[in-house]
Amino acid sequence: MTPARLAILGVALAAGGIAFYLASGTEQPAPAPIVLAPQVRKVEVLVVAADVPLGGIVGPKDLKWQPWPDDGVAPGMITRQATPTGVEEVSGSIARATMLGGEPVRREKLVKTDSTGVMSALLPAGSRALAITIDNRGANTAGGFILPNDRVDVIRIYRDEQASKVQGSDVVVSETLLRNVRVLAIGQNIQERNGEKVVVGETATLELDPRQVETVTLAQRMGQLSLSLRSLQDVSKTDEQIVKSEDVGVTVVRYGTASQR
Numbered sequence: 001m002t003p004a005r006l007a008i009l010g011v012a013l014a015a016g017g018i019a020f021y022l023a024s025g026t027e028q029p030a031p032a033p034i035v036l037a038p039q040v041r042k043v044e045v046l047v048v049a050a051d052v053p054l055g056g057i058v059g060p061k062d063l064k065w066q067p068w069p070d071d072g073v074a075p076g077m078i079t080r081q082a083t084p085t086g087v088e089e090v091s092g093s094i095a096r097a098t099m100l101g102g103e104p105v106r107r108e109k110l111v112k113t114d115s116t117g118v119m120s121a122l123l124p125a126g127s128r129a130l131a132i133t134i135d136n137r138g139a140n141t142a143g144g145f146i147l148p149n150d151r152v153d154v155i156r157i158y159r160d161e162q163a164s165k166v167q168g169s170d171v172v173v174s175e176t177l178l179r180n181v182r183v184l185a186i187g188q189n190i191q192e193r194n195g196e197k198v199v200v201g202e203t204a205t206l207e208l209d210p211r212q213v214e215t216v217t218l219a220q221r222m223g224q225l226s227l228s229l230r231s232l233q234d235v236s237k238t239d240e241q242i243v244k245s246e247d248v249g250v251t252v253v254r255y256g257t258a259s260q261r
């Protein structure tokens with residue numbers, strides 16, 4: 001073998017040795033494990049397809065079935081598995097509260113009616129709706145800023161007959177009859193609409209219990225009623241009567257003699 005061939009062979013062997021050394025000294029990284037995303041079990045829940053206002057009638061086009069995580073289904077939701085005819089059962093109901101698009105349908109927010117009015121459908125069980133006369137300029141309703149679903153105090157303003165007789169001049173007093181009362185409607189409007197001015201009517205319809213109805217009816221007959229708007233921070237508080245109907249004193253004058261009732 002010629003010296004030239006021996007030199008080439010030596011260079012080739014040296015290069016192979018170096019390559020083998022480098023390859024043996026470098027560890028190949030292990031492939032990253034493949035983590036599979038956990039499979040979330042879903043069920044179909046009945047939701048409203050678009051916003052439904054307070055008092056609005058829910059039709060078939062307002063409803064749809066939407067996949068929902070099984071562990072996120074709360075009591076009261078309507079599932080397709082449990083109620084396959086949910087759309088048919090809910091259609092025609094009246095919304096007792098505003099419902100936003102994509103919100104799950106709950107039966108407690110809806111009420112089925114046949115020929116009854118909307119207002120009677122919106123009233124909770126045991127409650128009564130009573131309309132009182134108000135100034136359409138808002139003089140006795142917080143300047144017209146009181147809207148449906150607001151909470152108000154009912155204030156009675158009347159002439160104190162006994163004090164007026166003693167002093168020889170009219171004595172007008174005020175007292176708070178009820179506190180934290182819900183306003184159902186102003187005029188014929190049962191809902192505040194964003195971006196639209198609510199037309200102020202001549203009546204405010206209040207949600208009362210039967211005893212409160214007696215109190216307000218008697219007070220309105222004997223004097224003037226005003227509404228005082230309450231803060232939204234008081235909404236979560238329990239309705240409270242400052243004066244119960246049996247404690248409300250009304251001064252009645254007959255034949256020149258004043259008596260308290």
